[in-house]
Amino acid sequence: MKKKNDGAIGSTMLEVAGRAGVSAMTVSRVLRNPQVVSAATRIKVRKAIEELDYVPDQAAGALSSGRSGFIACIVPSLDNSNFAETVRGISEELSNTALQLLLGYTNYSVHSEENLVRTMLQRRPEAIILTGGDHTDRTRRLLELCEAPVIQMWDTPAKPLEHVVGFSNADACGDLVVRLHECGYRNPGFIGGTTNRDTRGTDRREGFITATKALGLPADRIISSGIPPISMQEGAHALVQMLERWPDTDAVVCVSDLSAFGAITECRRRGWSVPERVAIAGFGDFEIAANNKPSISTVYVNSFGLGESVGRIVKQAIASSNQGNKLAPQFVTTEYRVVLRESTAS
Amino acid sequence: MKKKNDGAIGSTMLEVAGRAGVSAMTVSRVLRNPQVVSAATRIKVRKAIEELDYVPDQAAGALSSGRSGFIACIVPSLDNSNFAETVRGISEELSNTALQLLLGYTNYSVHSEENLVRTMLQRRPEAIILTGGDHTDRTRRLLELCEAPVIQMWDTPAKPLEHVVGFSNADACGDLVVRLHECGYRNPGFIGGTTNRDTRGTDRREGFITATKALGLPADRIISSGIPPISMQEGAHALVQMLERWPDTDAVVCVSDLSAFGAITECRRRGWSVPERVAIAGFGDFEIAANNKPSISTVYVNSFGLGESVGRIVKQAIASSNQGNKLAPQFVTTEYRVVLRESTAS
């Protein structure tokens, strides 16, 4: 046993109770169910809590109640406006609850994800939020064993684990290709990363291929450069390769706005005008897309709203579970929208 | 009491012990101190763990051992390369330990920070990492009461709470001004946000003022626009205001690379050449700084290394505490470096 209060804050619930002249149970009630306690007692207890600077120990509470108060949330990267916005959306939606996000990032590795899931399960999260539909077998097994609701987001996996909030990156990218075709572009190319670690990027590439084929356009103009998520510099590099290999390429779709920016900037360096020499589009509608010159055509994704939906499902699932039910698997598709700007001609 | 395994994974340590034909304590040892258990027993126990897909409950472990395994880390925003890199640095440094980051973000509000701290203290973190030196009185009180080591990062507060890892944003910005002066600029201006929520931004502005005064340059050319962290668009807006108000301004220092990018792009839209008409510099050396045309002069900050230092101190502080000591307050200053590029003339 540890020494009393070793590393802890100040006092225990029992000490608060002593000071207030009530039982520990009453303190507990004041904290989590104040309305069942008489006003007078409530005030006494609150005073004692104040005076002792009492901070409840959630580990103890969790152990006793079987509710950790944690929501595990695993994203590929924190340094990405899209995921950061989604996390904000989730947080905001959960802000009026006692639930706390346990955040982790995988660096786009399913192997890291497996370790993260294992680590987080030790905290007994009440729900688990994952990005995408690509997981190791072991991850899937772990997730099935634990009864917590699982939400996959940012994708629409064909075989969902349970709940899904996302959109088809393939369709979204396909729509972009269709719009470019409508603008008169006939020889589009695609720039993305070299591996399939970023499954959303891979889906966009697939969407590009499907759409170009359907439109009878060349579907093979694909440059893969760099480990996803690819950088501005790699976008620049890939664009040059693209135009060297297929000089008559008239529109380039980049896997993200950042690589699109890199590509556009490289054109400016070389004196190739965008969109006259070549049109360039991105994906994600990051801040830079609207603010660059030329502004960047892209696909807007409602990252924040996606997070809000996820948060709402988390709350519903937990509410159901509290009533002894299980929320039926939800499948929410979120908004996206092609936004044409100066980097492609209309 | 909760129903057995309600919401939990599968089995308890006792069940693993039963299956392996040992006591629960031995299972515990295999998990956290394997070398003290005989090889034969170890194998038996590991087998049972495998077969039952046992996942230990850290809440119980924490309660019993008095060690939560959590490190609280509070940053202003997740959507900021600098902080994201710092978090990566911390994570990486802690990756060979059993410590887990409990991440929170304040949206640049000391009030949110106070709530976050209170929430996180309920998890009994073994160390607490804060960004900057600006906190409410109540936050400071809470932090003093809990015995966990506190680390302030990304700043060099005059009155540190305990440990500090950072650099002087004021000095860094001042150095930038000096370098611009060396390049021949005599009428510099500063663009930043309207409030002091982002204390690092405020410090940079102060550094600008101090340096310009010391050099005998005008120190009053300051445009404040937008709530920090200011956007690209606000950078654009502020630049126009700057040149309208003080047309002979020859160099503009922006509080971050993003606002600098906005400003530069606005110049391009208006046909004002950078750096000929006006030089523009940023802060942070984000990806965009090196990749823009013109590339952006800025101050490089070793965000990742800063995080690594923080992680190292966390480990040291916990190690000391385990030996019954207390690590003497550390004060680590991290690297920064003025990087002159195309957006300022040399």
Place this chain on the structure above:
DNA sequence: CTGTTAGCGCATTCAC
């Protein structure tokens, strides 16, 4: 090297 005992701090359950 292994087992036994006890208790971490709280919340559930049931009395009153």
Place this chain on the structure above:
DNA sequence: GTGAATGCGCTAACAG
């Protein structure tokens, strides 16, 4: 509206 008893799952301490 309040209190007492009990145990959540694990680990420290000690005994063997």
